[in-house]
Amino acid sequence: MTPAFWCLIIIIAINYLLAGLASWLTKKTVGFYDINQPREQERSLTGVCARLKAAQANGWESLLVFAICVFIAHLAGVPAEQASLPAYLFVLTRVLYVCCYAFKLSPWRTIVFTLGLVACGWLIKMAVMVSG
Incomplete structure (x- = not known):
């Protein structure tokens, strides 16, 4: 399995870790985690708990874009060695994105998110160069 595919697995793991952390914080903050109506409870969250839930939602959305780019490459x-650098960059941007979201660093969060998109574009550009 190539490094880029391993990066996909890492991104999936990060999203599940965020889900666990946000659930734990929800229970700690609210006193319970409503497994019957989690979406309704999520809408009432505030602070870091709400931001981690939002970062997790964004993580699932961006995973799809990254996965498509990895598969296209x-x-x-595209040689695995060449695809690995943008894939590593994407993983790094996702970790930084979560940190920026959790600590309310909005301008940095936008910059980091954009760098993640650049990593995806880089994979597509390599695919075009190889096949074109």
Whole structure:
């Protein structure tokens, strides 16, 4: 398995870790975690708990974009060694993104998110260069 595919697994793990952390914080803050109506409870959250839930939601959304870019690069024949650097960059940006979100560093969060998109674009550009 290539490093880029390992990065996909890492991103998935980060999202599940965020879900666990946000659930734990919800229980600690509110006193319980409502497994019957988690979405309704989520709407009432504030502070770091709400921000971690939002970061997790964004993580699932960005995972799809990254996964598509990884598969396009792989199917186009981009060498694994070349695809690894933008994949590592994407993982780094996701970790930084969560930190920026948790600590309300909005301008930095936007910059870090944009860098993640650049990493995805980099994978697509390599795919175009290899197949074109």
